[in-house]
Amino acid sequence: MINLSLKLPGLSLKNPIMPASGCFGFGHEYSDFYNLSKLGAIILKAATSRERFGNPTPRVAETASGMLNAIGLQNPGVMNIINHEVPFLSQFDTNIIANIAGSTLEEYVEVAKSFNETDQVHALELNISCPNVKEGGIQFGTDPNMAAHVTEAVKKVSQLPVYVKLSPNVTDIISIAKAVEAAGADGLSMINTITGMQIHLPSRKPLIANKTGGLSGPAIKPIAIRMVYEVSQNVNIPIIGMGGIQNAEDVLEFLLAGASAVAVGTANFQNPFVCSEIIDELPKVLEKYGFSSVQEAIGKGIMA
Amino acid sequence: MxxxxxxxxxxxxxxxxxxxxxxxxxxxxxxxxxxxxxxxxxxxxxxxxxxxxxxxxxxxxxxxxxxxxxxxxxxxxxxxxxxxxxxxxxxxxGNGFPLESRSESTVLLIGGGIGVPPLYYLGKTFRCKGIKVISILGFQQANDVFYEDQFSELGETIIVTNDGSYGFKGLVTDVLERISAFDCYYACGPKPMLKALTDKLTDKEGFISLEERMGCGVGACFACVLPTTDGNGYKKICKDGPVFPAREVKL
Known part of the structure; x- marks a missing residue:
């Protein structure tokens, strides 16, 4: 019997698989495909203090082994999420992680505070790495001091464990990881998308209306693995790994690199059953490579 | 399901x-x-x-x-x-064209280019219900024209090409006067065509089908949204649409 369960700050996971923020909406759509109680956790689409419409379309484009997106944090606002989205998900026996975003430090604090008003959310994912909004987002995630500052401010007001979502669009991700750990982060989630662009030949213009978008999908997996591998050796807080995961083998690769759990994003678009299928496959893959539990595999790919 | x-x-x-x-x-x-x-x-x-x-x-x-x-x-x-x-x-x-509780006796189908296909299944369904179907199909030029025979079997069909190399020369909106009477229109095609149509047919009830680059296709990723005309909402083309009442969304 392979043990998939593990405990992380605020989270008691039956397995390490969770859909990534922004790739699963608020769960309604995917609840038509399978029982969401099967998931280790669900990471919600980003919440801002007030409703955001997001960017003009086109917002997505195919790339080699991946895709670009520039949705622009479209969401109904934190109170609507708490009142109308979270109650739907709380019927499922799984953990709910709320992703919080903002244009200013004050907005992050306001959104984080709002989630104190519900007991149905188990942790926060602090989104300081969205590449697709003009203000805020990534600017907090590319400077160690600002990243630490916003982490500290959110930790101060929130009753929930905080996982800081790191941007790969930096020169030295270890310094950011260390800075947010020192500022009180309970965990990390990494990586967000990598800023990219695609130019449409017939129109000679960027294909995405926002011009730039975040690259995701299998194309970025080696980058994510490298970053998890480096960061996990330099911090003592758990990492939720993500970036191009498509199957249970990919999950094991992230565990070996030092992630404790993983999030699956883009793959949901291609196969709405992917998280459920990975959960079914993971025990076989762990067994095949000589592990009897998820816990046992964490960090085992790190060479002395 | x-x-x-x-x-x-x-x-x-x-x-x-x-x-x-x-x-x-x-x-x-x-x-x-x-x-x-x-x-x-x-x-x-x-x-x-x-x-x-x-x-x-x-x-x-x-x-x-x-x-x-x-x-x-x-x-x-x-x-x-x-x-x-x-x-x-x-x-x-997605949600298709409304079929239940429709009481039209004559419908007008207006398709532009690769927006023509969904109208064929729609026209066939109306025809089975005994509703009279008239079609206007617009294409770039003669070698782009398809399904003329299939639509002609459903009812009167007018073909329009931009360069006049087949059928009438011009745009689908140029031949609307030729249609004697209809109760409701159903259109699919490029956004500028749909905009011109809905601007012109303000006194008629109509439904339009839209396309956009999509991510998930089921309503979760918010890639294919567009604002509603009332200015305080949005619709997802993949899940709320792709069919919308003519003036519900901003084109």
Whole structure:
């Protein structure tokens, strides 16, 4: 019997698989495909203090082994999420992680505070790495001091464990990881998308209306693995790994690199059953490579 | 209920310039697919599925027809599939054209280019209900024209080409006066065409079908949204649409 369960700050996971923020909406759509109680956790689409419409379309484009997106944090606002989205998900026996975003430090604090008003959310994912909004987002995630500052401010007001979502669009991700750990982060989630662009030949213009978008999908997996591998050796807080995961083998690769759990994003678009299928496959893959539990595999790919 | 199934390709043929007709054999999706809904098709190893509207469907035989224009990497690769090969398909997706509790006696179908396909399944369904169908189909030029015979079997059909190389010269909006009377219109085509139509047919009830680059196709990723005309909301083309009442969304 392979043990998939593990405990992380605020989270008691039956397995390490969770859909990534922004790739699963608020769960309604995917609840038509399978029982969401099967998931280790669900990471919600980003919440801002007030409703955001997001960017003009086109917002997505195919790339080699991946895709670009520039949705622009479209969401109904934190109170609507708490009142109308979270109650739907709380019927499922799984953990709910709320992703919080903002244009200013004050907005992050306001959104984080709002989630104190519900007991149905188990942790926060602090989104300081969205590449697709003009203000805020990534600017907090590319400077160690600002990243630490916003982490500290959110930790101060929130009753929930905080996982800081790191941007790969930096020169030295270890310094950011260390800075947010020192500022009180309970965990990390990494990586967000990598800023990219695609130019449409017939129109000679960027294909995405926002011009730039975040690259995701299998194309970025080696980058994510490298970053998890480096960061996990330099911090003592758990990492939720993500970036191009498509199957249970990919999950094991992230565990070996030092992630404790993983999030699956883009793959949901291609196969709405992917998280459920990975959960079914993971025990076989762990067994095949000589592990009897998820816990046992964490960090085992790190060479002395 | 949305299904994910493997469909066998029964036939692939070119029906006009860069335009492919593909007939698929479906077990589940065909049973419930309605006019205006679409299929989300996995093409090779591409990351994103490709949304393609249903051009015809026979729930008894399980045969679904799609028509698409070769216009990029996805449709190019899709056109290279041979009969006998399998396609991984999610569907039927979206809300189709409203069919229940409609009381029209005559409907006008207006299609532009590769917006024509979903109107064929719609027209056929109206015809079965004994509703009179008139069609205006617009294309770039003569070699782009397809399904003229099929639409003609449903009722009066006017073909328009931009350069006048076939049928009337001009745009679909240029021949509207030729239609004597109709109760409601149903349109699908490029946004500028739909905008011109809805601006012109302000006194008529109408429904339009839209397209956009999509991510998930089921309403979760917010890639294909557009604002509503009332200024304080939005609609997802994949889930709330692709069919909308004519003036509900901002074009």
């Amino acid at each position: 949305i299904n994910k199934e493997k469909m066998k390709i029964l036939s692939v043929r070119s029906i006009a310039h860069q335009t492919i007709e593909m007939v698929l054999e479906s077990e589940q999706i065909s049973k419930v697919a309605l006019p205006g809904q679409f299929l989300h098709i996995q093409v090779g190893n591409l990351t994103l599925r490709r949304p393609i509207s249903i051009a015809n469907n026979c729930s008894e035989t399980g045969r679904i027809t799609i028509l698409f224009k070769v216009n990029g990497q996805g449709t190019n690769e899709l056109s290279s599939y041979q009969s006998g090969e399998m396609l991984d398909i999610l569907g039927p997706l």
